[in-house]
Amino acid sequence: MYDLKIVVESIEGFCDLPMEIGDYFTVSGGKIEIPEGKHMCLWALQSLMPVLPAKQRELNEENDWIPHTKRFICPDPNGRVIFRIDRLDPKTGKPLEEEIEIPPRILVNPDACTGCRACETVCAFVHTQSFNALRSRIKIEKNEIKGEDIPYICRQCGDAPCIKACPVEALSRSPKTNAILVDEDKCIGCNKCAEACPFDAISFNENNVALICDLCDGDVECVQRCPTDALKFDNKGGRKK
């Protein structure tokens, strides 16, 4: 079991407790230790609580998100205090160097989406030379009366349930961009990947081949054509307006 050090890494909003950057506490076994003179926000602690035992344990699941997911945000939307949880080396007591650089993927902010569907059009065009949105790997769902415009696109999940769900091994990771790639010859259009996708981001073309964002091999056309910041190509989580 690891010992943990939980550090306030950054504050994007306003914390009136206040927590300050550099504040920390440690977890050793079942014991929480807050250094002399420091304090810890009850609500932030409450929300971190379920994660702490998970981070303490050494798990070796394939595609496990626990080891490299280090940052957690305070639930107060005004505060946006970001905590980093470091596992400590049992020998040295220093943080383990286990940070995995998450490759950039397309991040979505529906509140900024104008609903113009430029992303769909360019996606279809660069992949198939047709402007037909049916061929696009990103889809905008609109409700004009409510003013809703929601982009649906692959988030390149770490544990990729689509890859696991595919019965014919038609899906794989690009070694270059980490994007999920579809082997068009193998895909049988069984819809299993789409059913497994937590983001409803997979559709099929008329040949029943799965359409999944391939990150344009790193040169993301939809993001470049998005007139607002509704689409971003980034390795951070979070969404800002």
Added chain:
Amino acid sequence: MNYGYCNKALRIDLSNNLIKKEKLDEEFLKKYLGGRGLNVRRLYDEVPPEVDPLSTENKMFIGVGPLTGTLFPGAARVNFTAKSPQTKILGDSNTGGFLGPEIKFAGFDQIIIEGKADQLSYIYIKDGEAEIKSAQHLKQLDTFETQKKIKEELGDNRVQTAVIGPAAENGVKYSGIFCNMVRAAARTGMGLVLASKNIKAIAVRGTKDLSARKPDKFKQLIDKMDEEIKNHSEYEIRTRLGTTQLISSLNELGCLATRHFQTGYFEDADKVSGEYFEENYKQKEKGCFACTIPCSRYFEITKGKYKGLKSEGPEFEGLAGFSSRVGVSDIEDALYGVDLCNRYGLDVITTSECISFTMELYEKGILTSEEIDGLKPEFGNSEVVFNLIEKIKNREGFGDILADGVVTAAEKIGRGTKKLAMHVKGLEIFQADPRGIKGYGLGVAVATRGGDHLRSEPWFEFSEDAEEGKRRFGHPESAFRLEYKGKGRVVKYYEERCVLADCLEACKNTVVNMEIISFKEAAELLNTLTEYRFTPEEIKKSAERIMNVERAYIVREGIRRKDDTLPDRFLNEPLPEECGVSAGSVVELEPMLDEYYKAREWEVNTGLPTESKLSELSLDKIMLDLKKREII
């Protein structure tokens, strides 16, 4: 595979329930480019002057352009063309949104609707096929409800619709066609033409492929234009405020239509401005199909008596129409007025003219309260504004007098009120005062669909770049809004740019106001997109040809130089003191008209297109028609 053009038109004969496809050949497409061009040429050929606009013989032409549905920023537009029941001349109106691209993906460049259905119906077009469906259950539904219901019953949220509201069903002459909630082809009564054919809506869904002949080259050109747009000095304000930026800027210049053009300065402009709207109501930017300049806005009123009012827009014409033009200082009242017009399916410019006209007559004591159903239409009284909108929509009481437009209203009222009707050729004019923008004044006077600014948009007169003025239009004065010299040439040039925009079916924001593409770049785009070869000269000539077809069409309907004029007020009453630099201005129209006809090589005395000009533009058939009718 379709490359830019589908080379196909869909003809729907409602009387005989006949649906057929017609091939569009290369020559026709090259000569008339797309959208507006295709439509007006067909209107000339198929709807002669004998046709009553509300009879079964009138036809509705719906056209999209070669760029529609492609990546070109703002190429989302579609033109609706017919003989206008409002003006009895050229009816033509254009809208953005998502309908145009859908028509293209359904496999057509043009849709022609003729005859009349035997009961209220809607047309459903999907991937090259069409059917007529009953719309009895949609009777009297407002435009929003109609759009929603059709999508629901077709079970496809991607269906795009063009609908009419109750105003059109009730016979209001200036009812429009509405898409994507508030995108309106509102001018010249195109909604009423559909209503006269018993058509409540057109629903379109397309999933056919559309490609570019040279995809890589086409993409490169688009990327270059995207860059130009992002770096353009107007980019930021257009995405923030859209057209509503004009309220404060025109007010500063002293030419914002205020209290029925009695002045050009509205003292409460800052309470109804685009900036005020942005700060207090805007929730996010909205855009038309594939547009990188999202100039529309989604908004919500979250408190007060209009709590829960949410919609898209408004555009400048609606916002100023229901604020400064009628003297209303509360922006929420104005937003509510615009919303009523959108839902009922009314043209905001004409509606606001009819109401502000009534207000001025009441103020001057020409009309009494008894004559206006007991209402007291003082400027600024928003309740009366809403009441009159309601009455117009239902054609009841005084609303029935206003429902045919301001000219007919003035005729019915008599008492010399025609002088106060703010229209040209039966079409009410926009929310800017021509006295402070002379080029726009000329543009509105000669516009082929009647008093409208979108036929020319000669924005160059705001540039104040004397050198450019001399270089481009022969006179340094042409770059200054209060000057006259060179304006004939400026208007001619921008008329042709507007034709280009309306034929490619791209937005005038990009093609006209931001001048993003030249005729040369237009040719490059079409040469990489379509199967045909275009030269810049050919495109320019086509734009001029289309202008001449439109002129020939209205000339055939009886329009002459005497009709190319402005309301009396703009010619004779100087703008008052408070209008700053514009104060004291009237429009001295005649010299500008002379210059314009000369630039067009038309007959200066009559405004008739000449035989030689028509021949030069390969319009011999039209030339012979006009000769046969002893017009030229």
